[in-house]
Amino acid sequence: MHTATQKVARFGLLTALALVLGLLDRAIPLTALLGGAAPGIKLGLANTVLLYAVYLMDWQSAVFLMLAKVILSGLIFGSLTAILYSLSGGILSLLVMLLIRRKPESGALCAGILAAGAETMLLIQNPHPGGQRLWIVILIGVACAVCVAAWIAIRKGKIRGVPGTSIAGAIAHNIGQVLAASIVLRTPQLLSTYLPVLVGIGAAVGTLTGIVAERVFRALHMNPDKPEGQKK
Numbered sequence: 001m002h003t004a005t006q007k008v009a010r011f012g013l014l015t016a017l018a019l020v021l022g023l024l025d026r027a028i029p030l031t032a033l034l035g036g037a038a039p040g041i042k043l044g045l046a047n048t049v050l051l052y053a054v055y056l057m058d059w060q061s062a063v064f065l066m067l068a069k070v071i072l073s074g075l076i077f078g079s080l081t082a083i084l085y086s087l088s089g090g091i092l093s094l095l096v097m098l099l100i101r102r103k104p105e106s107g108a109l110c111a112g113i114l115a116a117g118a119e120t121m122l123l124i125q126n127p128h129p130g131g132q133r134l135w136i137v138i139l140i141g142v143a144c145a146v147c148v149a150a151w152i153a154i155r156k157g158k159i160r161g162v163p164g165t166s167i168a169g170a171i172a173h174n175i176g177q178v179l180a181a182s183i184v185l186r187t188p189q190l191l192s193t194y195l196p197v198l199v200g201i202g203a204a205v206g207t208l209t210g211i212v213a214e215r216v217f218r219a220l221h222m223n224p225d226k227p228e229g230q231k232k
Contacts, residue, residue: 170206
């Protein structure tokens with residue numbers, strides 16, 4: 001049983017870790033690597049902390065951790081507008097992850113379907129992509145294949161469900177941000193132009209985040225099926 005002091009200390013450490021990983025996210029020029037075709041894209045390494053909270057803490061702690069991460073990151077690195085966008089994505093992402101943590105294979109499957117739909121929409125808009133657009137289409141195609149592979153592996157018990165939950169959460173985060181931006185900026189066309197790109201890339205980075213979180217759990221001998229960080 002954790003005392004109140006231990007819980008406060010752990011919450012503070014997790015918040016600090018999320019801020020440091022958020023700073024690392026900003027230092028990695030992922031947008032530049034994609035040729036500027038997808039502005040605002042980040043690896044989402046800070047979301048590994050939220051995955052920890054989703055699997056190993058109660059839902060109230062997960063919500064407070066998400067709020068602390070969003071507000072402090074916005075005040076330190078961004079602006080009030082950035083807080084609004086991040087909060088929209090964070091709420092939807094956390095809600096999705098909490099809902100599917102018991103059946104993470106459904107998250108991987110839904111992510112694969114969304115990624116396939118995103119790629120189809122991009123190809124309809126531009127049947128013969130080239131240059132930067134072609135790399136985006138290829139990346140989304142790879143993400144779709146990875147989601148299907150994750151679904152199969154989780155169903156067969158080859159891997160635990162953390163990657164599936166992470167993929168769904170990453171996509172939900174991007175959807176929440178774009179919805180907020182389309183409402184604030186009054187640009188609904190973002191839903192058909194920019195959202196497909198973010199959905200596909202979200203599936204890719206969500207896979208990476210999930211794998212990282214899974215490895216961390218194993219290294220620390222933590223069982224994501226047991227709350228409050230109980231060991232195997």
